[in-house]
Amino acid sequence: EDKVVQSPLSLVVHEGDTVTLNCSYEVTNFRSLLWYKQEKKAPTFLFMLTSSGIEKKSGRLSSILDKKELFSILNITATQTGDSAVYLCAFYAGNNRKLIWGLGTSLAVNP
Amino acid sequence: ETGVTQSPTHLIKTRGQQVTLRCSSQSGHNTVSWYQQALGQGPQFIFQYYREEENGRGNFPPRFSGLQFPNYSSELNVNALELDDSALYLCASSLRLAGVGETQYFGPGTRLLVL
Numbered sequence: 001e002d003k004v005v006q007s008p009l010s011l012v013v014h015e016g017d018t019v020t021l022n023c024s025y026e027v028t029n030f031r032s033l034l035w036y037k038q039e040k041k042a043p044t045f046l047f048m049l050t051s052s053g054i055e056k057k058s059g060r061l062s063s064i065l066d067k068k069e070l071f072s073i074l075n076i077t078a079t080q081t082g083d084s085a086v087y088l089c090a091f092y093a094g095n096n097r098k099l100i101w102g103l104g105t106s107l108a109v110n111p
Numbered sequence: 112e113t114g115v116t117q118s119p120t121h122l123i124k125t126r127g128q129q130v131t132l133r134c135s136s137q138s139g140h141n142t143v144s145w146y147q148q149a150l151g152q153g154p155q156f157i158f159q160y161y162r163e164e165e166n167g168r169g170n171f172p173p174r175f176s177g178l179q180f181p182n183y184s185s186e187l188n189v190n191a192l193e194l195d196d197s198a199l200y201l202c203a204s205s206l207r208l209a210g211v212g213e214t215q216y217f218g219p220g221t222r223l224l225v226l
Contacts, residue, residue: 032212042113042201042217043154088153092212097167098144099215101153 002027002093006102014110017079021105023089024071031092033072034099035063038086046074046087079109113137115204115218123224124192132187132221136204142166143185144215145177146201154201160185161207197225 004025013019023033032050036043047056052067060079065072076083086104093100114137124130136143142161146154156169160179174190183204189196199222203215 034212034214036217041199041219042115044113045214045216048212048214090153097142097159097161097207097212098156098169099154099212100156103151103153 002100004089004091004100004102006089006105008105009103010106012108012110013079015080017109018075018077019079019107021074021076021087021107022071023073023102025091026070027091027093027100029094030067031094033065033089033091035072035074036088036090038088038104043088081109081111083107084109113216113218115202115216117202117218117221119221120219121222121224123226125226126192126194128192129188129190130192130223132200132202132223133184134187134202134204134218135184137216140204140206140216141183142205142207142213143179143183144203144205145185145187146203147171148199148201148220157187192225194225197223
């Protein structure tokens with residue numbers, strides 16, 4: 001059965017710290033992996049990764065996929081209190097049109 | 112803002128009742144997916160609609176049903192509500208493309224409480 005595991009489940013840091021969030025997966029016929037940020041309500045899209053070894057970057061956030069070792073990481077540098085949220089990874093596999101989600105990493109950034 | 116809207120934002124129902132949740136997709140999108148998210152969990156796929164037909168379903172009983180309209184907006188209906196149906200219901204719209212899978216953009220969600 002396809003599954004995705006995120007770690008850590010929860011993280012508390014101080015403003016200015018750098019964090020690395022992990023997402024490992026076991027899928028048949030991997031197609032793409034997506035990262036989302038969820039604050040109070042709806043997840044907001046961050047990145048879609050399809051190719052191994054190519055970093056996607058947006059401001060202080062970046063992500064990379066390793067298709068050989070079956071994981072992805074999301075890095076946030078110089079964290080701010082506004083980065084406090086749950087970060088979710090999800091993927092598409094096979095011919096399935098549904099996103100399969102991890103439980104998320106809850107990040108709290110303290111001033 | 113994703114341009115995806117959902118209504119209502121909050122809803123309280125009692126066991127056994129029926130509920131209809133609504134979603135308007137982003138302009139230009141042809142696909143709507145519905146998810147149930149319990150507290151502290153990742154979203155769970157309910158089903159997806161593409162061009163007015165159900166196109167994929169998760170592990171939810173038949174009392175969860177849906178519709179998609181010609182303008183690509185969608186409804187999620189839940190009959191015979193149970194306490195465990197209390198959750199955040201998320202709708203996501205996307206433009207179906209061949210290949211690696213499309214980015215899904217989420218609405219603000221409807222929080223349902225079943226008493």
